[in-house]
Amino acid sequence: MLETKGIAKIYGTGPKATHALEDVSFTVTDGEFVCVVGPSGCGKTTLLKCIAGLMRPTRGEVLLRGKSVVEPPEELALVFQDYSRSLMPWSTVRNNVLLPLRHKRLSTAERKALVAESLGSVGLTRFIDHYPWQLSGGMQQRVAIARALAYQPAILLMDEPFASVDAQTRGDLEDLVLRVREQYGITILFVTHDIDESVYLADRVVVLTHSPTTVKEIVGVSLPRPRDQIATKELADFINLRGHVYRLIRRELTPVTSVDAVPNSGTPV
Amino acid sequence: MSRRGDQAVKLAAEIAVPIAIVAAWQLWAVNRDDPKFPPPSTILAKFQDMWLFSEFGTHVVPSLERIAIGFGIAVLAGIVIGIPLGLSRPARLWTMPHIEYWRAMPPPALLPISIILLHSIGNLQKVSFIAFFCLFPVLLNTIDGVRGIDPTFLETARSYGLGRLERIRRVVLPAAFPQIVAGMRNSLSLAVIMMVLSEYFSSTSGVGYVLLISKNTFDFGPMWAAILLIGVLGYLLNALFSIVERELLAWHRGWRAVSGG
Amino acid sequence: MRNACCGSNLRCCIHRRVRLRRITDVLIFVLSIVAALAFWEAISRTGVISEKDLPAMSTTFSELWDLMQTGTFWHALLQTARGWALGLGVAAALAIPIGIVLGSSDFAARAFRVPIEFLRPIPSAALIPVLFLTLGTTLQSEIFLAAFGAFWPLLIQTIYGVRDVDPVALDTARSFGVSTFEGLYRIKLPSAVPYIATGMRISSGVALILAFTAELFMGNPGLGQKVNVAQAFGLENQLYAYALATGFLGLAIHVVSTAAERRALRWHPSQRAVTA
Numbered sequence: 001m002l003e004t005k006g007i008a009k010i011y012g013t014g015p016k017a018t019h020a021l022e023d024v025s026f027t028v029t030d031g032e033f034v035c036v037v038g039p040s041g042c043g044k045t046t047l048l049k050c051i052a053g054l055m056r057p058t059r060g061e062v063l064l065r066g067k068s069v070v071e072p073p074e075e076l077a078l079v080f081q082d083y084s085r086s087l088m089p090w091s092t093v094r095n096n097v098l099l100p101l102r103h104k105r106l107s108t109a110e111r112k113a114l115v116a117e118s119l120g121s122v123g124l125t126r127f128i129d130h131y132p133w134q135l136s137g138g139m140q141q142r143v144a145i146a147r148a149l150a151y152q153p154a155i156l157l158m159d160e161p162f163a164s165v166d167a168q169t170r171g172d173l174e175d176l177v178l179r180v181r182e183q184y185g186i187t188i189l190f191v192t193h194d195i196d197e198s199v200y201l202a203d204r205v206v207v208l209t210h211s212p213t214t215v216k217e218i219v220g221v222s223l224p225r226p227r228d229q230i231a232t233k234e235l236a237d238f239i240n241l242r243g244h245v246y247r248l249i250r251r252e253l254t255p256v257t258s259v260d261a262v263p264n265s266g267t268p269v
Numbered sequence: 270m271s272r273r274g275d276q277a278v279k280l281a282a283e284i285a286v287p288i289a290i291v292a293a294w295q296l297w298a299v300n301r302d303d304p305k306f307p308p309p310s311t312i313l314a315k316f317q318d319m320w321l322f323s324e325f326g327t328h329v330v331p332s333l334e335r336i337a338i339g340f341g342i343a344v345l346a347g348i349v350i351g352i353p354l355g356l357s358r359p360a361r362l363w364t365m366p367h368i369e370y371w372r373a374m375p376p377p378a379l380l381p382i383s384i385i386l387l388h389s390i391g392n393l394q395k396v397s398f399i400a401f402f403c404l405f406p407v408l409l410n411t412i413d414g415v416r417g418i419d420p421t422f423l424e425t426a427r428s429y430g431l432g433r434l435e436r437i438r439r440v441v442l443p444a445a446f447p448q449i450v451a452g453m454r455n456s457l458s459l460a461v462i463m464m465v466l467s468e469y470f471s472s473t474s475g476v477g478y479v480l481l482i483s484k485n486t487f488d489f490g491p492m493w494a495a496i497l498l499i500g501v502l503g504y505l506l507n508a509l510f511s512i513v514e515r516e517l518l519a520w521h522r523g524w525r526a527v528s529g530g
Numbered sequence: 531m532r533n534a535c536c537g538s539n540l541r542c543c544i545h546r547r548v549r550l551r552r553i554t555d556v557l558i559f560v561l562s563i564v565a566a567l568a569f570w571e572a573i574s575r576t577g578v579i580s581e582k583d584l585p586a587m588s589t590t591f592s593e594l595w596d597l598m599q600t601g602t603f604w605h606a607l608l609q610t611a612r613g614w615a616l617g618l619g620v621a622a623a624l625a626i627p628i629g630i631v632l633g634s635s636d637f638a639a640r641a642f643r644v645p646i647e648f649l650r651p652i653p654s655a656a657l658i659p660v661l662f663l664t665l666g667t668t669l670q671s672e673i674f675l676a677a678f679g680a681f682w683p684l685l686i687q688t689i690y691g692v693r694d695v696d697p698v699a700l701d702t703a704r705s706f707g708v709s710t711f712e713g714l715y716r717i718k719l720p721s722a723v724p725y726i727a728t729g730m731r732i733s734s735g736v737a738l739i740l741a742f743t744a745e746l747f748m749g750n751p752g753l754g755q756k757v758n759v760a761q762a763f764g765l766e767n768q769l770y771a772y773a774l775a776t777g778f779l780g781l782a783i784h785v786v787s788t789a790a791e792r793r794a795l796r797w798h799p800s801q802r803a804v805t806a
Contacts, residue, residue: 052428078428085421089524090443099439100429131520133527151429282641290645305664362558367566370777373784375739377746377754378776381761381769385583462653469658469747484659496656503651 001187002028002051002155006060009046020046021057022212028155028189033181035198036191038208038216039249044191047213048159051189052078064155077153081160083140087132093119093143094128100151118150119143121180138169142176149180155187163193170194171229174201178227195249199242200227207248216248304489315494324479329498332464332475335392336506339399340460344453346400347407351449352441354408355415372405376463380470390471399463403456410452414445447521450514457510461503476502585767594771602756606772607779610752613669613741614734614783617676621733625681626726629688634718639689646685654679654740662748672744672752679740680733687732691725692718727794731787738783742776753779 005025011018020043028034038044049055051062053072062069064076072078077100080086087096097115106114119125122142124135132140141161148156158177162170174197181188192198198205205219223237232238291309298308307315320329354360380398387394422444426436468477476495483492567587573579574586585593597603632639654675665671695718703717745754753776760769 054424054428072428072430074430076428078425080421080425082421084528085419086425088422088440088443090446090520099426099431102439103431103435131523133524279637279640282637283643286641287644287648305660359558362555363562366559366562369784370781373735373780374777375742375780377739377743378757378773380746381757382773385766385769386579388583458651461651462655465653465655466743469655480656480659484662487663489663492659496652496660499656500648500652503653504648507651 001030001032001065002189003063004047004051004060005063007047007050007057007062008059009043009050009055010058019212021050023060023214024208025060026206026215026218028187031185031187033178033188033190033201033203034206035202035204036189036206036208037193037195037198037245037249038213039210040193042208042210042213044193044208045159047208048078048157048189048191052076052157054078075154077148077151077156079141079144079148079156079158079161081163083137083144083161083164084133087140087143087147089131089133092129092131093124093135096132096143097147097150100147114150114152118146121149121183122146122176136169138165138173141165141173145173145176145180149184153186155189158188158190160192161190162197170197175227175229177201178225182226195245196233196242199223199238199245200229200232205241205245207245219245219248307489307493311490312493312497315490316497319479319491319494320498328474328476328479329502331392332468332477333502335395335399335467335475336460336464338392339396339463340403340457342396342400343403343456343460344407347404347452347456348411348442348449351408351411352415352437352445355412355445356437356441361412368405368408372409376402377466377470380467383467384471390473395464395467395472395475398467399460402463403460406455406459407449407452410448410455411445414448414452415441417448418444447518450518454507454510454514457506458503461499461506465499582766585770589767590770590774593767594774597768597771597775603775606751606753606756607775609750610738610741610745610754610776610779613672613676613744613750613752614738616669616673617741618680618730618734618737620673620677621680621684621737622730624677625684625729625733626688629685629726630692630719630722632685633689633692633722650682650686654736655743658743658747661744667749669750671748672741672750675744676737676740680737683732683736684726684729687725687729688722691722691729694725695721724791724795727791731784731791734783734787735780738780 004027007021007024008019009021011020024047026034036044036047046055050057051069053062053069053076056070064073067073069076088099091099094115097118098111101111101114115128116125119128122145124139124142124146127135127139127143132143135143141164144161162173165173177188177190178201180186190198190201199221202221205221207216207219208214209216219241221241223232223235223241295308295310298306354364376398379401383394383398383401384390387397418441422440423436426440431439464475465477465480468475469481470477472478472481476498479491479495483489483495570584571587574581574584574589581589632642657675657678661671661675665674699717699721741752742754744750745752746758747754749755749758753772756772757769757776760766760772
């Protein structure tokens with residue numbers, strides 16, 4: 001379904017240029033849930049933007065269902081971390097969820113149905129005529145997810161979507177994403193810095209190095225589904241996998257000189 | 270309760286002070302007995318006589334028409350020009366020298382020129398004059414509003430495949446709208462002033478024309494009544510605008526309250 | 531933009547790119563003006579707009595140049611500038627203190643809210659006939675007109691500025707035993723300065739417009755009067771030349787007041803987007 005080949009993103013020129021990404025390659029098969037973790041500042045968001053077609057990689061390419069990604073593809077939906085800056089404050093929840101459907105050829109009835117269905121999946125039917133800022137952070141993120149779902153994508157990209165949300169809500173949202181995936185059968189690429197979360201959710205975990213970023217290891221997660229916040233996390237396998245991923249990352253976190261530290265925003269070329 | 274007592278005193282002052290001012294003015298004017306400064310009672314009487322409603326149609330309506338059309342054109346042009354300029358730095362580089370020159374130009378300097386170029390002292394010239402100068406507050410605020418849009422909104426729209434025009438319609442315009450409205454408010458007060466100036470300079474109808482005629486005939490009654498009318502018009506238009514603004518920007522107030530500005 | 535860098539120095543690389551950008555910006559600025567002037571020349575010379583109605587760019591500029599050699603031109607310019615300065619000065623001398631009082635005292639603000647709301651919308655321009663028939667064509671009427679108009683934006687901005695003080699800063703001062711009076715003027719005033727600077731910028735423009743208006747409509751000596759006379763005698767070249775000069779005066783005042791405002795705003799944490 002999705003293939004990234006040797007993605008590199010370099011900001012600036014010359015020997016002191018910022019190498020956000022060096023060589024990132026992995027694949028995602030249909031229906032898979034893949035998590036991407038890595039040390040802070042290793043360019044996870046940059047990678048996601050390249051995959052989503054919002055940014056062009058300096059080298060390498062992204063193939064979605066065999067076609068090269070140069071601009072946001074039709075079959076892909078993105079959920080940002082900062083919901084307050086991605087949900088339009090001037091529109092109601094209903095109109096926010098409708099936004100991606102505007103340019104699709106659908107009848108009004110079909111659109112209405114999609115909106116109702118996706119809001120139902122995230123449990124926010126009651127708030128359809130509220131404004132996003134009237135809702136709590138967790139609810140706003142659910143709206144963002146509903147919006148992505150209404151779009152009926154083949155693959156869902158999520159950029160640390162639960163980072164700005166409190167821990168208890170995060171658990172609920174994680175389960176929501178799993179449920180939704182079951183229901184719609186979509187492929188999910190999920191970027192996070194939370195190791196527990198990545199193992200809990202994923203079929204496979206892609207572990208990135210620090211800058212210049214490549215793929216350190218891809219860890220398979222064969223925990224039984226459906227997952228449970230308590231039961232799954234008590235399993236020995238979970239603890240081992242989690243420890244393994246943690247160690248991989250911790251090795252990446254060994255003292256880093258200022259030369260290698262990657263600022264999150266360089267001078268885009 | 271001290272606080273309620275406090276509020277009551279303030280409310281009393283709010284009512285008493287204007288009344289006191291008007292009363293003092295009345296006494297002073299009656300005492301002075303100067304035809305140049307008639308007392309409020311005379312002015313109000315003249316006001317009611319002229320504007321409600323004998324000369325309303327002859328003068329107030331044309332003036333309001335000119336304001337409405339001039340303002341309307343200015344707002345439309347300001348938004349239509351302002352959005353592309355806000356989105357494109359090269360476009361701004363080429364146009365800003367001119368925009369800065371014309372927005373700093375004192376409008377009355379162009380009154381004679383507008384008459385010469387347009388060969389008219391009628392509605393065409395008035396509306397053009399009003400529209401031209403009322404353009405700038407809207408234009409500048411639109412540019413600022415568009416430039417200040419959080420890029421995440423636009424990225425979200427892009428990621429959902431919205432085309433350029435759609436993005437402008439569904440993201441740029443609503444996001445910049447609060448700032449545009451601020452510009453519109455300035456433009457509206459400016460429109461009243463431009464209307465008065467252009468009519469006073471040369472016209473055959475309108476409130477400014479009444480001012481001119483009454484000056485020429487040394488007739489202070491109509492003069493003060495006209496001044497009062499202009500003030501009332503300005504006040505009413507502003508109040509009307511505030512009401513519309515409150516409706517249109519309800520979402521903005523709510524959002525700001527939650528996200529702390 | 532990928533440049534060949536000077537050595538391996540990243541800072542040099544950035545500076546070079548920034549300098550190049552600045553040079554292109556200036557170039558575009560100049561080209562833009564040149565293009566507009568050429569356009570003006572073309573429109574007039576080719577008769578798209580008759581040369582009688584719109585004198586050519588070259589004619590207007592040469593007329594302006596000739597005028598600038600005369601004493602009357604500079605006399606007029608200085609008279610307009612004087613009307614502007616005095617009008618603005620009077621407005622500031624009144625608006626800032628009154629604004630501070632109204633901003634500091636909720637009682638005063640409430641008491642005078644209604645009169646202010648009613649006087650504010652009265653355009654200075656509407657007072658022209660009254661001034662003409664009472665004070666006549668004197669400097670006083672020009673100053674009154676300019677001051678009346680410039681007063682209101684400055685008053686409103688000053689009130690906002692005094693009100694916008696961070697209450698925490700005030701409380702901190704008070705807890706250190708700073709007297710109300712002193713603390714108010716050490717804390718409230720400095721934090722109100724950016725707002726006042728914005729108000730001064732807006733009021734500058736208004737004062738110029740009104741000084742010119744007084745001259746144009748009442749015949750007070752100055753650029754406005756020159757424009758009026760030129761118009762009355764059908765001297766289009768002169769009319770345009772004086773209008774052009776007025777535009778430059780307006781631009782100069784705008785640039786200076788904006789620069790002053792920017793300096794005053796530099797340290798202020800919040801940026802207000804007030805455009806007038």
